[in-house]
Amino acid sequence: MKGIIWKYGDNVNTDEIIPARYLNTTDLKELSSHCMEDIDPDFVRKAKKGDIIIAGENFGCGSSREHAPLSIKHFGISCVIAKSFARIFFRNAINIGLPIFESENAAIEINEGDEVSIDLDLSKIIDMTTKKEYSFSPFPDEMKGIIEAGGLMEYVVRSKHFKT
Amino acid sequence: MGMTITEKIIAAHTDLEEVHAGQFVYAEVDICLGNDITAPIAIEQFETLGLKHVLNPDTIVLVPDHFTPNKDIKSAQNAKVLRAFAQKHQIKNYFEVGRVGIEHVLLPEKGIVVPGDLVIGADSHTCTYGAMGIFSTGVGSTDIAACFATGKVWLKVPETIKFSFQGKLKEWVSGKDLILYTIGKIGVDGARYKAMEFGGPVIEALSMDDRLAMCNMAIEAGAKNGIIEPDSCTEEYINSRAKRAYKFYSSDDNCSYSDIHTYDVSNLSPQVALPNLPENVCPVEDVSDIKIDQVVIGSCTNGRISDLRIAAQILKGRKIHPSIRLIILPGTQDVYLEALKEGLIEIFINAEGAVSTPTCGPCLGGHMGVLAEGERALSTTNRNFAGRMGHPKSEIYLCNPAVAAASSITGKITHPERIV
Numbered sequence: 001m002k003g004i005i006w007k008y009g010d011n012v013n014t015d016e017i018i019p020a021r022y023l024n025t026t027d028l029k030e031l032s033s034h035c036m037e038d039i040d041p042d043f044v045r046k047a048k049k050g051d052i053i054i055a056g057e058n059f060g061c062g063s064s065r066e067h068a069p070l071s072i073k074h075f076g077i078s079c080v081i082a083k084s085f086a087r088i089f090f091r092n093a094i095n096i097g098l099p100i101f102e103s104e105n106a107a108i109e110i111n112e113g114d115e116v117s118i119d120l121d122l123s124k125i126i127d128m129t130t131k132k133e134y135s136f137s138p139f140p141d142e143m144k145g146i147i148e149a150g151g152l153m154e155y156v157v158r159s160k161h162f163k164t
Numbered sequence: 165m166g167m168t169i170t171e172k173i174i175a176a177h178t179d180l181e182e183v184h185a186g187q188f189v190y191a192e193v194d195i196c197l198g199n200d201i202t203a204p205i206a207i208e209q210f211e212t213l214g215l216k217h218v219l220n221p222d223t224i225v226l227v228p229d230h231f232t233p234n235k236d237i238k239s240a241q242n243a244k245v246l247r248a249f250a251q252k253h254q255i256k257n258y259f260e261v262g263r264v265g266i267e268h269v270l271l272p273e274k275g276i277v278v279p280g281d282l283v284i285g286a287d288s289h290t291c292t293y294g295a296m297g298i299f300s301t302g303v304g305s306t307d308i309a310a311c312f313a314t315g316k317v318w319l320k321v322p323e324t325i326k327f328s329f330q331g332k333l334k335e336w337v338s339g340k341d342l343i344l345y346t347i348g349k350i351g352v353d354g355a356r357y358k359a360m361e362f363g364g365p366v367i368e369a370l371s372m373d374d375r376l377a378m379c380n381m382a383i384e385a386g387a388k389n390g391i392i393e394p395d396s397c398t399e400e401y402i403n404s405r406a407k408r409a410y411k412f413y414s415s416d417d418n419c420s421y422s423d424i425h426t427y428d429v430s431n432l433s434p435q436v437a438l439p440n441l442p443e444n445v446c447p448v449e450d451v452s453d454i455k456i457d458q459v460v461i462g463s464c465t466n467g468r469i470s471d472l473r474i475a476a477q478i479l480k481g482r483k484i485h486p487s488i489r490l491i492i493l494p495g496t497q498d499v500y501l502e503a504l505k506e507g508l509i510e511i512f513i514n515a516e517g518a519v520s521t522p523t524c525g526p527c528l529g530g531h532m533g534v535l536a537e538g539e540r541a542l543s544t545t546n547r548n549f550a551g552r553m554g555h556p557k558s559e560i561y562l563c564n565p566a567v568a569a570a571s572s573i574t575g576k577i578t579h580p581e582r583i584v
Binding site for chain 2: 011057
């Protein structure tokens with residue numbers, strides 16, 4: 001994962017990520033064309049596939065709408081880094097396979113426009129512009145199973161935990 | 165070590181004797197809820213599994229309440245997806261227009277959720293049912309898709325923060341004010357990933373409608389669930405409604421809380437949350453004279469009969485301010501009918517308010533009262549994020565139904581005691 005950073009503050013809510021006026025559709029292309037619209041109306045024009053969103057505390061708070069992480073994922077954003085994530089957004093991201101990383105220092109120090117890469121093997125966020133590296137909080141083993149499967153529906157098929 | 169009520173209910177839905185905060189579990193779900201916005205994605209996800217049947221149709225509840233009566237063609241298509249899925253899988257708890265209500269008002273009222281249940285819903289305000297001694301939490305569409313197939317959900321057992329409310333509430337102060345006050349104290353992420361357990365003499369004296377309004381907004385502090393230990397009030401509410409056997413749980417004396425907050429609320433005024441976060445809370449006196457354009461009374465927070473009664477008490481024999489649009493949404497058809505029988509609807513119409521069929525509509529800027537640029541709403545709903553009710557440059561103030569009704573008369577934010 002490697003991309004240019006778009007930076008936002010604390011408490012970015014899911015109404016801002018995908019306003020309810022677009023929730024009358026489940027079409028992923030249409031949802032992604034309105035990604036981040038009410039916090040940054042120019043986002044879909046200036047951001048590119050592979051870019052990275054970075055934010056402060058409680059990213060994705062508010063409504064449970066999965067349309068929010070779906071619009072980010074299908075726009076082509078490679079991952080979201082934040083100081084912390086709201087809990088429903090967090091589980092939705094895990095469940096649909098949108099990579100997310102919690103790293104307080106990265107969220108504070110990395111600037112908009114920096115080029116950043118993620119090394120999953122070393123659990124490192126690397127700011128290639130400032131040459132600084134940051135670690136991120138590891139996922140619990142149970143969650144790794146869902147992430148490695150590529151999402152919850154894929155995990156349900158494989159996992160003994162969901163056998164009926 | 166003892167368990168909290170939240171831990172006990174989760175443990176009872178696994179094959180474990182005990183669970184504790186931080187533990188990862190796969191829990192059996194009693195009721196799994198979706199609506200016309202979130203269920204269409206869940207249904208698409210479920211269908212990727214290629215299964216012919218859902219595991220147990222009796223555990224699934226589908227409530228098309230957000231954009232119904234269908235606000236446009238796309239919404240009608242989504243509602244059609246729900247209807248077809250309910251028919252195909254013989255889901256009896258599907259509520260068509262005319263029977264439907266706002267999900268978190270409807271499910272308790274119909275006794276579909278009962279004390280001791282473990283409930284998930286693809287709607288963040290699913291935490292409402294904690295008021296009845298239920299572990300109930302908002303999840304996403306994919307979570308409920310997995311639950312349609314397996315009857316299970318993955319959960320990390322939350323830590324619990326205990327909130328004890330001491331004293332006696334003044335007139336015009338309600339459960340809504342207690343939760344706004346609490347969010348103002350701890351912030352919108354003050355209970356992130358945690359359970360909020362509400363107790364103390366003030367909660368024991370609170371009606372079920374007010375308890376539901378409190379637990380409804382636990383999510384606005386980032387919580388996984390809000391919960392109140394069931395008692396005689398719970399028994400009275402549920403015994404005539406319950407569709408299934410129920411069980412009362414309570415926290416052990418030696419359970420572990422991550423934090424305990426004690427608030428004396430004897431002098432608490434009605435609270436108002438200022439734009440653009442529910443934590444921007446102050447007493448109503450501090451914001452009186454802020455002019456408003458629209459007042460909304462209703463929603464999954466405050467769309468119950470006692471909310472309409474208190475609004476009617478203030479509006480009776482009065483007319484709203486000429487510059488105000490007042491929109492009142494009874495939460496369910498039963499609430500609507502009761503309000504009609506009690507003469508409340510007549511009071512609202514004589515006051516020049518608009519009364520709508522039950523819908524989530526204006527709360528999320530969907531329909532039935534969308535705001536224009538620069539407009540300001542005072543609302544009994546639960547979120548005041550910038551632009552949530554309409555144009556990105558519109559504002560929302562949150563309050564209880566009494567403050568909303570009083571303010572609709574003066575055209576500016578007003579303490580009810582100045583009217584009555």
